[in-house]
Amino acid sequence: MPKSLWLLIIGMVLNVTGSSFLWPVNTIYIHEHLEKSLTVAGIVLMINSGAGVLGNLAGGLLFDRLGGYRAILSGVSITLVALVLLVFYHTFLFYAFLLAVIGFGMGMTFPSMYAMAGTVWKEGGRKAFNAIYVAQNVGVALGAAAGGFVASYSFQWSFIGNASLCAVFFLLVLFGFKEMSSKASEIAPETILTQNRRIQNKTMFTGLLILCAGYLLAWICYVQWQSTIAVFTQETGISLKLYSLLWTVNGALIVLLQPVLAYVLKKWAAAAKTQILAGYVIFILSFVIVCQAESFSGFLGAMVVLTLGEMLVWPGIPSIANELAPAGRAGFYQGIVNSTATAGRMIGPSFGGILADIWGMNAVFGVIFGLYLISMALTQVYDRKIAAGELSQKKTV
Numbered sequence: 001m002p003k004s005l006w007l008l009i010i011g012m013v014l015n016v017t018g019s020s021f022l023w024p025v026n027t028i029y030i031h032e033h034l035e036k037s038l039t040v041a042g043i044v045l046m047i048n049s050g051a052g053v054l055g056n057l058a059g060g061l062l063f064d065r066l067g068g069y070r071a072i073l074s075g076v077s078i079t080l081v082a083l084v085l086l087v088f089y090h091t092f093l094f095y096a097f098l099l100a101v102i103g104f105g106m107g108m109t110f111p112s113m114y115a116m117a118g119t120v121w122k123e124g125g126r127k128a129f130n131a132i133y134v135a136q137n138v139g140v141a142l143g144a145a146a147g148g149f150v151a152s153y154s155f156q157w158s159f160i161g162n163a164s165l166c167a168v169f170f171l172l173v174l175f176g177f178k179e180m181s182s183k184a185s186e187i188a189p190e191t192i193l194t195q196n197r198r199i200q201n202k203t204m205f206t207g208l209l210i211l212c213a214g215y216l217l218a219w220i221c222y223v224q225w226q227s228t229i230a231v232f233t234q235e236t237g238i239s240l241k242l243y244s245l246l247w248t249v250n251g252a253l254i255v256l257l258q259p260v261l262a263y264v265l266k267k268w269a270a271a272a273k274t275q276i277l278a279g280y281v282i283f284i285l286s287f288v289i290v291c292q293a294e295s296f297s298g299f300l301g302a303m304v305v306l307t308l309g310e311m312l313v314w315p316g317i318p319s320i321a322n323e324l325a326p327a328g329r330a331g332f333y334q335g336i337v338n339s340t341a342t343a344g345r346m347i348g349p350s351f352g353g354i355l356a357d358i359w360g361m362n363a364v365f366g367v368i369f370g371l372y373l374i375s376m377a378l379t380q381v382y383d384r385k386i387a388a389g390e391l392s393q394k395k396t397v
Helices: 003-019 023-033 038-066 068-088 092-120 126-151 155-176 178-187 197-226 228-235 240-256 258-268 272-291 296-313 316-324 330-359 361-381 384-396
Strands: none
Touching: 003 068, 003 092, 003 126, 003 155, 003 178, 023 038, 023 092, 038 068, 038 092, 038 330, 068 092, 068 155, 068 178, 092 126, 092 316, 092 330, 126 155, 126 240, 126 258, 126 316, 155 178, 197 228, 197 272, 197 296, 197 316, 197 330, 197 361, 197 384, 228 240, 228 330, 228 361, 240 258, 240 296, 272 296, 272 316, 272 361, 296 316, 316 330, 330 361
């Protein structure tokens, strides 16, 4: 991997580790320390996610217009200012407002970093996006573990830790990413679009939207592990510590199984589409296991299978988006992908909670299976018009 990608990886670890100091304890802080109801806490977190969706789109557009360096620097600057203010001002109204600003600023950085990864290591293909995905999960694992430990002593130190890591990330971007941006601008306008460019771009964008519709449904299902299934584990007699251990296993497997994943993809799933479809099948299998689980070992087995699925799907979607993106639109396409994932995380808990409250967990699992089948169907057809257009062009030539 080139040096530029390593800088992006380090930056992603710093960025996500810092943010992970805060997100696991947000609900606890709002409910117990700010003395607000769980409903109010849920609304605040939904606003945070909604701001993240807007930030994803804004960051992608800025990447295309101003370059990766300025886009990421803008996002991290907004986040840093909000986090520093949060250290000093965290009454409810300030907390809610600053959390929305943080969501927007954080959202701006992610599509730009994914787009830049695809630019600085074009020959790496899916490997570049997989590296950023792994870095993101390392940050989640480190930040969640450290953040929970720090918060057990003082929430104030959680705010300080988040702001401090964001400041280090800001300095890395300020002094390390500028050269990357110049390389990206040299590479970006590499192709001359044909006379059919507008039609092609519309077809590509339509294909991306179809693919992302399936991606949205997959995220709505996936986050049930953090909401309805989390409650389900408690009802089954699994302690909170053991439930937390499941996510530790998730993060560890994502890092440790990378060599195995590389071999499997090279041997049996060379195409990104095949990789994603296989991931959806594995997701379904994981939920088949969890709906029958009666002990910790059952949930552990389901989590292992779930992790294998996400290792195939989550980095595969940005990789396809990068391939679909016309010259100068990589950031916008990655913004669509990241905003889709954020929207899924925002909708999923409420959607699953309503189903569970009205019809029970069996209904939740039934809907999950149906949604994954729709995701597979959408992934199967997203590129049909693209393939037809390419065939038509060849005949014309």
